[in-house]
Amino acid sequence: MDDAPTWADFAAGWELGIYRDPVLCGVLAGLVLGYLGVFVVLRRMVFVTAAVSQAAGLGVALTFFVEVHVGTALDPALGAVVLALLMTAVFAIDPERLRLSREAILGLAYITSWAGAILIGDRIAQEAHEISAILFGTAVLVSTRDLVLVAAVGGGVLLLFLLGHRGFVFAAFDRESARVQGLPVRALDLASWVLIALAVSVTTRALGVLPVFAFAVLPAMSALMLANRLRWVLPLAAAAGAVSGGAGYIVAFFLELPVGASQAIVAFALWLACVPVRLARRG
Amino acid sequence: MSRELIRCVDLRVGYREAILPAIDAVVRAGELWVVIGRNGSGKTTWFKTMLGLNPPIGGRVERPAPGLRFSYVPQRSVYDDLFPLLARDVVAMGTERGGSFVMPRFGEPPQVRRALSDVGAWDLADRPFRQLSEGQKQRVLLARLAASEPDLALLDEPTAAMDVVAEREAFEYLDHLRRDRGLAVIVVSHFLGVAREFADRAIFLERDTQSVVVGTPDEVLGSRAFRHSFGDAEELCAHG
Numbered sequence: 019m020d021d022a023p024t025w026a027d028f029a030a031g032w033e034l035g036i037y038r039d040p041v042l043c044g045v046l047a048g049l050v051l052g053y054l055g056v057f058v059v060l061r062r063m064v065f066v067t068a069a070v071s072q073a074a075g076l077g078v079a080l081t082f083f084v085e086v087h088v089g090t091a092l093d094p095a096l097g098a099v100v101l102a103l104l105m106t107a108v109f110a111i112d113p114e115r116l117r118l119s120r121e122a123i124l125g126l127a128y129i130t131s132w133a134g135a136i137l138i139g140d141r142i143a144q145e146a147h148e149i150s151a152i153l154f155g156t157a158v159l160v161s162t163r164d165l166v167l168v169a170a171v172g173g174g175v176l177l178l179f180l181l182g183h184r185g186f187v188f189a190a191f192d193r194e195s196a197r198v199q200g201l202p203v204r205a206l207d208l209a210s211w212v213l214i215a216l217a218v219s220v221t222t223r224a225l226g227v228l229p230v231f232a233f234a235v236l237p238a239m240s241a242l243m244l245a246n247r248l249r250w251v252l253p254l255a256a257a258a259g260a261v262s263g264g265a266g267y268i269v270a271f272f273l274e275l276p277v278g279a280s281q282a283i284v285a286f287a288l289w290l291a292c293v294p295v296r297l298a299r300r301g
Numbered sequence: 302m303s304r305e306l307i308r309c310v311d312l313r314v315g316y317r318e319a320i321l322p323a324i325d326a327v328v329r330a331g332e333l334w335v336v337i338g339r340n341g342s343g344k345t346t347w348f349k350t351m352l353g354l355n356p357p358i359g360g361r362v363e364r365p366a367p368g369l370r371f372s373y374v375p376q377r378s379v380y381d382d383l384f385p386l387l388a389r390d391v392v393a394m395g396t397e398r399g400g401s402f403v404m405p406r407f408g409e410p411p412q413v414r415r416a417l418s419d420v421g422a423w424d425l426a427d428r429p430f431r432q433l434s435e436g437q438k439q440r441v442l443l444a445r446l447a448a449s450e451p452d453l454a455l456l457d458e459p460t461a462a463m464d465v466v467a468e469r470e471a472f473e474y475l476d477h478l479r480r481d482r483g484l485a486v487i488v489v490s491h492f493l494g495v496a497r498e499f500a501d502r503a504i505f506l507e508r509d510t511q512s513v514v515v516g517t518p519d520e521v522l523g524s525r526a527f528r529h530s531f532g533d534a535e536e537l538c539a540h541g
Contacts, residue, residue, distance in 0.1 A: 060383055185402035188394045191384050198352050198373040199449060200399040246429045248385050 023272050037271070040160040043168050044229070044263030044281060047221040050172035051230060052237035052259020054179065054214050056252055059238040061190055065124045066109065066211070067218055067234035070102050071227045072131035074219035077101030079138040086142050095167060095223050102219035105131070106211040164224035171220045175213045186210055187248060225278060229266070232282035233259045240289045243296040258288050303330040305365045306453050306485050307351060313359035314343060314350040321347070321506055322513050323360055328453065328502075333479050334487040335496035335518065338506040339530060344489050345376065347506060348455050351487075370398065372451035374442045374459050382431040388441045389413055389426040395448035416444035420474055435462030443471060447478060454478070456488040468492055472499045497522065505530075 031037040051067075058064055081097035084090050108127050113120045179186065188196045189206045197203045214234075222230045237258035241251045266281025273280070309326045313319035321343045328334060338344045349355040351362050352373055372395065389409065396410045417423045422440045425433060430441065439459050446454050456475075460468040475486050476499045490496045496503070496518065503521040505514040512526035521527055 060381070062381075062383070181403055183402070184394075184397060184406070185400075187386075188397055188402065191381070191386065191391075192375065192379065192394065194349070194352075194354055194375050194379070195373050195394070195445075196397075197354060198371050198455075199395075199397055201397060201402065202400070242383070242385060246385050247387055248390070251385050 023274065028268070028271055035162075037267070039162050039165045040277070041264055041267045043160040043165045043224050044267050044277075045260045046165075046168050046172055046263070047225055047230065048233045048237065048259030048261070048263030048281070048285075049256045050168075050176050050217050050259075051221060051233035052241075052262075053176060053252055053256040054217055055234040055236075055238035055259070056241065056248070056255045057179075057186060057190065057210060058214065058234055059242065063120070063124070064235045065121070065128065066214070068227075068231050069124050069128040069131065070105050070215050070218045071222040071230050072128055072135065073101040073105035074098035074222040075227060076131045076135040076138070077219070078223060079135045079142070082142050083138045095220060098219040098223045099216060101131075102215040102222075103212060106208070106215045109211050110208060160224050164220075167220050168224050171216055175217045178209070178213055182206065182209065225281075229263070229278040229281040232285045233262060236282070236285035236289050237262060240285075240292045243289075243292045258285070262288060303332070303483075305329055306369060308363040308365060309351065309360070310363060311360035312347075312350065312357055312362060314346045314355070315358045316346070316355070317358075319358040320508050322511055324504075324506075324513050324515070326504060326515050328485050328487065330452065330485055331479050331483050332485045332501045333476060333499055334485070334502045334504065335500040336487060336489040336504050336506065337491075337493065337496070337521065337527070338489075339509075341508065343506045343508045345457055347504075348373075348457055348487075348489070352455060366452075369452040370450065372446045372449040372454045374439075374446055374454075374456040376457045376461075380430075380438070384431065386430045387426065388422065388428050388430050388433065388437075388444075389417065391430050391441055392416055392426075392445045392448050395445035398449070410448070412448040412450065413444075416447040417441070419447060420444045421470070436464065436467055439463060440467070440471070443474060447474075450482070451484055453485045454487070456486070458489045458491070460490060460492060469495055472496070475499070493522065 028037060055067070058066055077097035077100055078094040080101070081092040081094045084092055105127055108123060111123065113123050185201055185206050189201060189203045193203055218230055218234065237255045240258045241254035245251045245254055262281055262285035266284040267277055269275065269284060270277040270280035305327055307328045309324045312324045314321055314324070324347065336344050336347070346355065350357050352371060353362070392413045393410060395416070396412055414423065417426050420440050420443045422437065422444055425437055425441060430438065433441065439462055443459060446456070460471050463471060472495050475488065478484055479486050500518050503516065503518040505512065505521045505524065505527050507526060507530050510526060510529060512530070514521050514524045514526050
């Protein structure tokens with residue numbers, strides 16, 4: 019027990035910058051994805067984030083594949099963003115034209131990306147150590163570059179969502195009336211998925227699939243149980259996401275657990291804490 | 302004669318193939334139209350085609366005056382109760398038009414309070430929309446329509462969940478809107494008695510018998526096509 023981590027160890031690591039970048043990255047990713055997750059949950063498309071993060075993983079694998087087998091070095095984050103954006107094009111397809119449900123299209127995209135990442139990973143496994151970390155990032159080792167990228171892309175995405183907030187909400191709540199009143203509903207749809215894909219792809223590269231999926235779903239669920247008005251749900255979800263990102267890292271540090279899973283479990287614990295509050299309230 | 306707002310010229314509506322005969326109709330400012338037909342008769346399809354939500358199968362929809370403001374109240378089933386919105390938030394949506402949503406807004410637009418008060422629903426303003434009864438929701442949606450200050454309003458069974466008194470009040474309010482503000486109103490309703498009392502024009506649509514009848518309410522309710530589907534109009538009107 020003498021070897022158990024202490025606050026002094028954490029503070030020393032923070033001073034050295036070892037823990038600062040991953041914690042800040044977790045907080046920022048949680049904040050941005052918590053906010054965006056409200057729209058994902060309200061539109062009943064929670065598996066969009068899973069599919070997009072798998073596509074981002076495939077993009078990262080492809081960049082490594084190209085580097086190893088073609089000799090051209092590409093930025094893994096670029097691969098993640100490009101594949102995530104391509105995934106949004108799949109969402110732009112009207113599933114009714116294919117006589118399928120949106121859910122089925124999501125499943126198809128998820129399975130294909132997952133299988134592709136495994137197949138390509140198999141071809142670069144000999145050259146790359148810790149292949150899962152390369153594919154999906156790791157919340158333990160976040161570089162300053164990753165942090166800057168998450169801050170820049172996440173901040174930009176959040177700003178654009180705030181700018182178009184009323185349009186996004188109207189188009190999601192009552193699509194036909196919004197169209198009749200001249201709102202560019204299709205453009206708003208596409209913009210929302212592109213922005214979500216951008217945020218998911220850069221955070222997936224930095225932190226990994228699991229915490230990103232958790233941040234995009236669980237904080238929104240917690241906030242939706244607590245508040246009856248969207249103007250309160252959104253900041254609550256962002257706050258719950260930020261707490262999950264930061265506290266999850268600290269829990270992982272002290273209990274010596276995997277970081278991404280700890281962040282997901284903290285997000286779940288917050289949701290669990292909201293359940294009795296919700297049940298105790300009427301309406 | 303008041304100005305034309307929308308004109309259906311040899312219009313064929315449907316999905317992939319026409320479900321009704323060609324429709325010719327002209328809607329003018331200040332008119333109140335009632336749309337009559339059984340469930341699945343093609344009323345909503347006609348609505349959506351006029352609004353540009355569905356492409357016509359044939360013919361065309363003309364909007365003689367450019368820049369007109371349209372508003373639409375869909376059937377009650379389209380709203381997702383997951384959304385955490387207050388009634389006043391829903392009414393405020395009516396004030397959005399085109400790209401207005403990118404302009405910063407400080408405080409609530411004054412139309413919200415006015416419209417909610419006008420439909421007698423101000424006491425519902427701070428209630429979650431999802432917790433309202435269907436009749437209350439429809440009053441809030443009427444307020445949203447009023448807040449949007451349209452030239453042409455289309456309502457798809459807005460009184461379906463209302464009791465007789467609330468339903469009459471809703472028609473009185475629509476009547477007031479078109480007289481006071483000069484907008485045209487097209488409303489789908491199964492309450493023939495009230496509809497006949499307030500409407501200037503009526504259109505009967507029936508997919509099964511491939512019937513389209515346009516005229517005054519008395520002309521439509523007295524038509525052979527209507528009587529074939531519904532029976533005696535006087536008896537039906539006596540029941541609502």
